[in-house]
Amino acid sequence: MEPMEIIGSKARLQILHRLSEQDMYVSELMESVGLDGKTAKHHLNKLEGEGIISSRMEGRRKYYSLEKEVLVRISPSPNRRFRIQFPTVNTE
Numbered sequence: 001m002e003p004m005e006i007i008g009s010k011a012r013l014q015i016l017h018r019l020s021e022q023d024m025y026v027s028e029l030m031e032s033v034g035l036d037g038k039t040a041k042h043h044l045n046k047l048e049g050e051g052i053i054s055s056r057m058e059g060r061r062k063y064y065s066l067e068k069e070v071l072v073r074i075s076p077s078p079n080r081r082f083r084i085q086f087p088t089v090n091t092e
């Protein structure tokens with residue numbers, strides 16, 4: 001999936017913003033972003049499938065965490081660039 005497709009949704013950007021502040025469980029994300037369960041799960045699955053977020057179970061709650069840094073660069077003239085980047089994380 002292309003980077004723009006991944007984060008090109010207002011809901012996904014809101015989810016990423018919330019997860020950049022703290023790990024959250026599904027109900028917290030649904031409430032803070034204003035999504036129903038089915039829609040939230042759809043967006044979370046897309047982000048998790050691309051490796052941008054991860055999930056873990058704690059008791060009966062499923063928590064989500066941001067796993068990759070997401071960089072968006074928009075440059076004015078003379079460069080005129082629009083770039084979305086998911087930098088590689090060195091796990092050594």
